[in-house]
Amino acid sequence: MKRSDRLVSLMNYFLENPNEHISLPYFSDKYDAAKSSISEDLSIVDRVMKEEDVGRLQTIPGASGGVSFIPEFSREKGNRFIDGLCHTLEDPSRILPGGYLYMSDILGDPKMVNQIGRVLASAFSGLKIDVVMTVATKGIPLAYATAAVLNVPVVIVRRDPKVTEGSSVSINYVSGSSRKIQTMVLPKRSLNDHANVCIIDDFMKAGGTINGMISLLGEFNANLKAIGVLAEADDEEDERVVEHYTSLVKITNVDIKQNTIEVHHGNFSWN
Secondary structure, three states: OOOHHHHHHHHHHHHOOOOOOOOOHHHHHHOOOOOHHHHHHHHHHHHHHHHOOOOOEEEEOOOOOOOEEEEOOOHHHHHHHHHHHHHHHHHHHHHEOEEEOHHHHOOOHHHHHHHHHHHHHHHHOOOOOOOEEOOOOOOHHHHHHHHHHHOOOOEEOOOOOHHHHHEEHHHHEOOOOOOOEEEEEOOOOOOOOOOOOEEEEEEEOOHHHHHHHHHHHHHHHHHEEEEEEEEEEOOOOOOOOOOOEEEEEEEEEEOOOOOEEEEEEOOOOOO
């Protein structure tokens, strides 16, 4: 295979297999090329990825070493994306009763969802995460987009058990905003003991639902590694029950009477 063809093939392989550790002998055998040639190819791919703001290659030296593709957003590109997200969400026509925002169009846009997933995943790329968890239903697209970048599976917490999922574990939790007792369930086969979990959700007000998922993790002896949300509401009337989380945008002022809304950057920080 010509080097130009090999470079295209390598780039495609990494984009389809993010955060996966691959040994150099694998590529040497795959392309029937010397390790020195593969190393030169990887240097070229890494340079182009950085120039195109796609991510970077992380190399691990030694006999058991190899390379992994780490998808990343640059600070400049990420801030531009979040700026655009804030501008989109500040449309007064999105205001719903109770101070919520209409976001179904954003969550239904594959390109937008994939970008959000890349940004959230970039915040957790340095953590050892085994699975992404979300609650049905609106958080599902974001969970899959984030999990695709982290290259881990998704588990979905539901309100009611499904016969097709076998025996389940259920807990009762208090909704942070309505203060009502609600139930969530998760199949026993969903999580392994001591799994490292990243919780993803679309919107957080007081955080009762996320707090319920955290309690559910305790039933599986799982470890909470990170929490990521698309939008959080800055509401003084509701006491926040979740402390450590990462948000992309913060809704700071929703005036239903004046039909105005303010949206700013959340607490997301670039590594």
